[in-house]
Amino acid sequence: KRAPIxxxxxxxxxxxxNIDGTLRVVQEATEYLMRINQPVVVVAVVGLYRTGKSYLMNKLAxxxxGFALGATVQSKTKGIWMWCVPHPVKEGHTLVLLDTEGLGDVEKGDQKNDAWIxxxxxxxxxxxxxxxxxxIDNQAVENLQYVTELTERIKVKAPSASSAEDDDAEDAQFVQFFPSFVWAVRDFTLLLEIDGRQVNEDQYLEHALTLKKVDYNLPRECxxxxxxxxxxxxxxxxxxxxxxxxxxxxTESELSPSFQAVAxxxxxxxxxxxxxxKVKGGLPVTGRSESTVFK
Ligand SMILES: Nc1nc2c(ncn2[C@@H]2O[C@H](COP(=O)(O)OP(=O)(O)O)[C@@H](O)[C@H]2O)c(=O)[nH]1
Ligand SMILES: [Mg+2]
Structure with a gap:
């Protein structure tokens, strides 16, 4: 029998x-994923609360x-929200947008919960x-502290007595199925310059991720x-x-031309x-197989 369209x-x-710090998978949402037989491109956004994440995800849709904006100080998005749309460029693919609750919400003040999200x-x-x-200053990099704890939460293989060598091998395994990374900087007001020399966005990011001599370097390294x-x-x-x-x-045309161009x-x-x-071994994932993550 064919799956419903x-x-x-x-x-x-x-x-x-995310209710009072307890995370729970919503069954209706996984049932929806189960019905998607197309390969999925999954884009997730993370970052501090009230930095325009939901607004940007609506642009992708x-x-x-769509995704509710936190127009008041109380942040709207709790847990992880999902929007599946036909992929605008890749025919026969579904674009799955995941909008996450903002990290570092003082009202919540639960770092462990943030790290799980x-x-x-x-x-x-x-x-x-x-x-x-x-x-992208020290603070921005350090707000990404959760990245340093990933190895504690995500295990590629069964735990064993570990050595430094094992750790390196594990890092290499991680990378195989980790997402590609995009840093979106909002409300940027400075000039794109390093030591008086003009640079592009990617050079700016790489410079910010360069290890400093004295600073706390772990997030950059991770x-x-x-x-x-x-x-x-x-x-x-x-x-x-x-x-x-x-x-x-x-409307789009009412936004500043520079914002429109970057968006x-x-x-x-x-x-x-x-x-x-893709999953381990490079196999492409459909909505149906993505839903099995929660099994
Ligand atoms: N200053 C500024 N505000 C924005 C930007 N994008 C969205 N906002 C506004 O900031 C508020 C929070 O946006 P939202 O997307 O809900 O932030 P989120 O909590 O990170 O998801 C809303 O009132 C948005 O209209 C932006 O690029 N700059
Ligand atoms: Mg939001």
Missing amino acids: VTVMESPVCLIE GKRK FSLAILLSSTLVYNSRGT IRNYFPTRKCFIFETPAPPEKMAHLESM FDFCNYIFKESSVK
């Missing part, structure tokens, strides 16, 4: 519920509304977008080891401050370069 998902659904986003996605505001494919996009603010509260109702490049990069999710 997948209908368009009008709006996002909750995939992982090609919709003005971060780990799940990595395991589920073929491209991970790390979203941050301002500049990002470089686990995510060999890295790309950076630098956005200016999309609108003047007085208009920002109505961002959701603004266009960002979406194009994701559509063209983001690959089908």
Whole structure:
């Protein structure tokens, strides 16, 4: 018997519920995935709360509304939300967008819970977008601290008595099925310069990830080891401050031209370069097989 034809998902659904610090898979969402027999490109966004993550994911869906924005200070997205749309470029593929709850929410103040959401986003996605505001400074890198704990949460093989050599081997195994990495910097206000020399976005990212002589280097090292494919996009603010509260109702042409241009490049990069999710051994994943992650 043939599987039913997948209908368009009008709006996002909750995939992982987060209630009082307990994560639970939402069955209706996995049932939906079960019905997708197409290969899936899975793009997840992570980062601090209220940095414009949901807004950016709606851009990838090609919709003005979808993932709920936190227009008030209370952040809206709890857990992980999912939106499956026909892939705009790759025919016969489904684009699965995963929007995660913001990390570092003071009201929640539960770092362990944050780390699990971060780990799940990595395991589920073929491209991970790390979203941050301002500049890529020490703080921004250190806010990605969860990356240093990944080896504690994600195990490629059964645990054994480990040595330093084993650890290196494990790192290499990790990389095989880790997503490619995109850093989206929002509301950037500086010039793209290093020591007075003009640089491009990717050079800016690589410079920020260069090991410093004295600093705490672990997050930089982990990002470089686990995510060999890295790309950076630098956005200016999309609108003047007085208009920002109505961002959701603004049309594309009302946004600042520079924001429009970067958003266009960002979406194009994701559509063209983001690959089908693969499992260990390089097998492509369909919605149906993605759903078995939760079994
Ligand atoms: N300053 C600024 N605000 C933005 C940007 N993108 C979205 N916003 C606004 O910031 C608020 C939070 O956005 P949201 O996407 O919900 O952030 P999230 O919590 O990271 O998902 C909303 O009012 C958005 O309209 C941006 O690039 N810059
Ligand atoms: Mg959000």
